[in-house]
Amino acid sequence: MDRFHAVIPAGGVGTRLWPLSRAGAPKFLHDLTGSGTTLIRSTYERLAPLSGTDVMVVTGEAHREAVVGQIPELGAEDLVLEPSPKDSAAAIGLAAAILHRRDPEIIMGSFAADHVIAPVDDFREAVSEAVAAAAGGKIVTIGITPTHPSTGFGYIRQGEKYHVPGAPNAHEVIEFVEKPDEDMAEKYVASGNYVWNAGMFVAPVALMLKHLAEAEPELHAGLTEIAAAWGTEVQEETLQRVWPQLPKTAIDYAVAEPAAAAGDVAVIPGNFTWDDVGDFAAIARLNPAAQQESMTVLGPEPRVYSEDASGVVVSETKRVVALIGVENIVVVDTEDALLVTTTDHAQSVKKAVEALKEKGDSDVL
Amino acid sequence: MDRFHAVIPAGGVGTRLWPLSRAGAPKFLHDLTGSGTTLIRSTYERLAPLSGTDVMVVTGEAHREAVVGQIPELGAEDLVLEPSPKDSAAAIGLAAAILHRRDPEIIMGSFAADHVIAPVDDFREAVSEAVAAAAGGKIVTIGITPTHPSTGFGYIRQGEKYHVPGAPNAHEVIEFVEKPDEDMAEKYVASGNYVWNAGMFVAPVALMLKHLAEAEPELHAGLTEIAAAWGTEVQEETLQRVWPQLPKTAIDYAVAEPAAAAGDVAVIPGNFTWDDVGDFAAIARLNPAAQQESMTVLGPEPRVYSEDASGVVVSETKRVVALIGVENIVVVDTEDALLVTTTDHAQSVKKAVEALKEKGDSDVL
CATH class of the missing domain: 3.90.550.10 (Spore Coat Polysaccharide Biosynthesis Protein SpsA; Chain A)
Structure with a gap:
């Protein structure tokens, strides 16, 4: 060694x-x-x-x-x-x-x-x-x-x-x-x-x-x-x-x-x-301790309310996030960009980022 | 008269x-x-x-x-x-x-x-x-x-x-x-x-x-x-x-x-x-002109990207909102609060507001 x-x-x-x-x-x-x-x-x-x-x-x-x-x-x-x-x-x-x-x-x-x-x-x-x-x-x-x-x-x-x-x-x-x-x-x-x-x-x-x-x-x-x-x-x-x-x-x-x-x-x-924490489905998997009922909630000071909902929320802002009746949802809330998808579509985020780049939204990429 | x-x-x-x-x-x-x-x-x-x-x-x-x-x-x-x-x-x-x-x-x-x-x-x-x-x-x-x-x-x-x-x-x-x-x-x-x-x-x-x-x-x-x-x-x-x-x-x-x-x-x-515009499902119904493909997009300057998604987005902020693989979704993005639900659950928003009041989140109500 x-x-x-x-x-x-x-x-x-x-x-x-x-x-x-x-x-x-x-x-x-x-x-x-x-x-x-x-x-x-x-x-x-x-x-x-x-x-x-x-x-x-x-x-x-x-x-x-x-x-x-x-x-x-x-x-x-x-x-x-x-x-x-x-x-x-x-x-x-x-x-x-x-x-x-x-x-x-x-x-x-x-x-x-x-x-x-x-x-x-x-x-x-x-x-x-x-x-x-x-x-x-x-x-x-x-x-x-x-x-x-x-x-x-x-x-x-x-x-x-x-x-x-x-x-x-x-x-x-x-x-x-x-x-x-x-x-x-x-x-x-x-x-x-x-x-x-x-x-x-x-x-x-x-x-x-x-x-x-x-x-x-x-x-x-x-x-x-x-x-x-x-x-x-x-x-x-x-x-x-x-x-x-x-x-x-x-x-x-x-x-x-x-x-x-x-x-x-x-x-x-x-x-x-x-x-390899390849997508937000991995984030849900890797954070059993952040489970609040059926939601995984991450972020410095999350203010998340959920009802009949499951999935992952990453809250980087101080905003209240309310989730109602959404299953396997992925919500990533940052100051200048918001992602809403599902754990099943987590791999498609890359494609979205490429599309945003083409659209001229590079300021948030 | x-x-x-x-x-x-x-x-x-x-x-x-x-x-x-x-x-x-x-x-x-x-x-x-x-x-x-x-x-x-x-x-x-x-x-x-x-x-x-x-x-x-x-x-x-x-x-x-x-x-x-x-x-x-x-x-x-x-x-x-x-x-x-x-x-x-x-x-x-x-x-x-x-x-x-x-x-x-x-x-x-x-x-x-x-x-x-x-x-x-x-x-x-x-x-x-x-x-x-x-x-x-x-x-x-x-x-x-x-x-x-x-x-x-x-x-x-x-x-x-x-x-x-x-x-x-x-x-x-x-x-x-x-x-x-x-x-x-x-x-x-x-x-x-x-x-x-x-x-x-x-x-x-x-x-x-x-x-x-x-x-x-x-x-x-x-x-x-x-x-x-x-x-x-x-x-x-x-x-x-x-x-x-x-x-x-x-x-x-x-x-x-x-x-x-x-x-x-x-x-x-x-x-x-x-x-009576009772909920966000009504908002979708009442805004045929705001349809962008299968999404209804409202707000002063919306920056919405959607892929395999349908429903309503109300964007009151200047943030980019990306929606991937979510059907009949309702996303309402405001400065201090974010709602994610579905048109089917639109009536349940009232209950969420009551719950937030009880939780002490009245600053956003």
């Missing part, structure tokens, strides 16, 4: 959680579980006991202040600010390149800033196994044992056991597969050979960069140039010059899938519960 | 239209039909061609400024301000008593400030008939020919034809009956002998006061005392002293029902459409 350095890519607005999440206040800066802490703070606290002060955050320049406010423990050298969003391969790749220059023996572990995990001890145990497996020379993903045939997640197909000290549950990965339709999802789950892809990667930085160089040489070259300038006088100049030119792609395509095809990926099945 | 003096009792908050209607901004001060004029202004304009300047408004002291703003034509002697709400018998009775002192031959016609009627010509014709019938010595109500077996209105049972010059459609009234259940409503409508009670009364003021004196002697005595002081130096003193002691009852119980039992009531069936 001495080699372990946690990386938290904090990007992504969480469009399906609009109008709560938005460009200026993305999902990871919210407390969506009623825990009293933001998702990024919870992510940090989940990792710190494993990595000590070795935690790096990669986020947008606009979120510098908010992130430092949430994680004052963060060292200046461990706050990486992207000039613009460039998807996960650039974010995680830059972290790998910077860490590699610091110490080529580092095993990095990348965990999204906006997921919810419990119990934390089971998660930490899986990470420890993943680090052990990574030390054996693999890119290791932590998959989630499916609880139902979800069509909302990608899946990971496991192969043979991967025998390596300290990782008794590790398996080879045969392939990563895209979000399936319902029939396929049922087959995956019934087979027992598939776990959910939770986007968690633990890997020697050298191995990450090797695969990145093979699959995305241009991206790798750019990141290497930025990393070489990191901490020097030309850091900012180099970043501002090189970053805008980098190709935009996901770590799955740039590293995970080609590495799996090359036999270089292992998986640790995680038996903890995991939620 | 020379004897005719219109009276507009403008009381009642319209609780079922909360949070649009509320104590400070009751229903009659809103434009609920997209006509560009408030309900009370429309009521005035409907009556003025019949009565000329002979229009009296009875309303709460708090609404003086708003009412004068809406009806600048109103003479000072025709604006009657109630120190507190005392229900319809006191309001209409005071108008009758004041008018009786002005001229005992006056035929008053009382029409609520917050109803919607079309076409106006048919209404005016019915009022003319009612005035003729009233001149024959009756309290005359204008009933509405039912279009469906509503359980939301009281009914009037008609008897024999009432033969009087100028009122060919007048019938005797056998009785007023309360809001029926569904079975009963269907029987009423099928019989052809029942019309809806729209609360419109046209009557010689002397006859109104005679029945009021018989059924509610205390109320009659108080109103007579106030009317005697009206326009004199002791008007305010008398009003403030006597009014709070007056019994609180509806004109239906105090006058209409006992007068019907005495054979003193006639009815003119009105073939115009009439709506």
Whole structure:
């Protein structure tokens, strides 16, 4: 575990959680579980006991202040600010390149800033196994044992056991597969050979960069140039010059899938519960303590009255919200925007946000 | 028609239209039909061609400024301000008593400030008939020919034809009956002998006061005392002293029902459409022009986005309102309160307002 350095890519607005999440206040800066802490703070606290002060955050320049406010423990050298969003391969790749220059023996572990995990001890145990497996020379993903045939997640197909000290549950990965339709999802789950892809990667930085160089040489070259300038006088100049030119792609395509095809990926099945808080239906699920009769009520000072109603209310204003005779309703009340939908339509919020952008309502996005 | 003096009792908050209607901004001060004029202004304009300047408004002291703003034509002697709400018998009775002192031959016609009627010509014709019938010595109500077996209105049972010059459609009234259940409503409508009670009364003021004196002697005595002081130096003193002691009852119980039992009531069936805008389902019905695809959208500057949604949105704020996958929804968005319900539950809003009052949320009522 001495080699372990946690990386938290904090990007992504969480469009399906609009109008709560938005460009200026993305999902990871919210407390969506009623825990009293933001998702990024919870992510940090989940990792710190494993990595000590070795935690790096990669986020947008606009979120510098908010992130430092949430994680004052963060060292200046461990706050990486992207000039613009460039998807996960650039974010995680830059972290790998910077860490590699610091110490080529580092095993990095990348965990999204906006997921919810419990119990934390089971998660930490899986990470420890993943680090052990990574030390054996693999890119290791932590998959989630499916609880139902979800069509909302990608899946990971496991192969043979991967025998390596300290990782008794590790398996080879045969392939990563895209979000399936319902029939396929049922087959995956019934087979027992598939776990959910939770986007968690633990890997020697050298191995990450090797695969990145093979699959995305241009991206790798750019990141290497930025990393070489990191901490020097030309850091900012180099970043501002090189970053805008980098190709935009996901770590799955740039590293995970080609590495799996090359036999270089292992998986640790995680038996903890995991939620990517993908929409407001998840918010209802994740806040059992906020139930007021059949409503889940969230917000700093909610004034909610409900009668024959169920669902979720997120009240960010001081307004009285009265709900009568609406089932599985989702009401999100913010200063400048109001969403009314149902838990069944929670996934459609993204489409609405795109339509609002086209209509010219970007001031509330 | 020379004897005719219109009276507009403008009381009642319209609780079922909360949070649009509320104590400070009751229903009659809103434009609920997209006509560009408030309900009370429309009521005035409907009556003025019949009565000329002979229009009296009875309303709460708090609404003086708003009412004068809406009806600048109103003479000072025709604006009657109630120190507190005392229900319809006191309001209409005071108008009758004041008018009786002005001229005992006056035929008053009382029409609520917050109803919607079309076409106006048919209404005016019915009022003319009612005035003729009233001149024959009756309290005359204008009933509405039912279009469906509503359980939301009281009914009037008609008897024999009432033969009087100028009122060919007048019938005797056998009785007023309360809001029926569904079975009963269907029987009423099928019989052809029942019309809806729209609360419109046209009557010689002397006859109104005679029945009021018989059924509610205390109320009659108080109103007579106030009317005697009206326009004199002791008007305010008398009003403030006597009014709070007056019994609180509806004109239906105090006058209409006992007068019907005495054979003193006639009815003119009105073939115009009439709506008391009782709830937000009515708002949807009454605003065909505000349809945006399947939504009815009202408000000064609505910014509404809807997808797979139907129903009504009233947007009093500048917020973006996004509706996704909600059918027959009612969303009323005001600065300090938000209502989310369905057109089917529109009648339950009153109950919610009562519950909010009990909870201590009166600041938004």
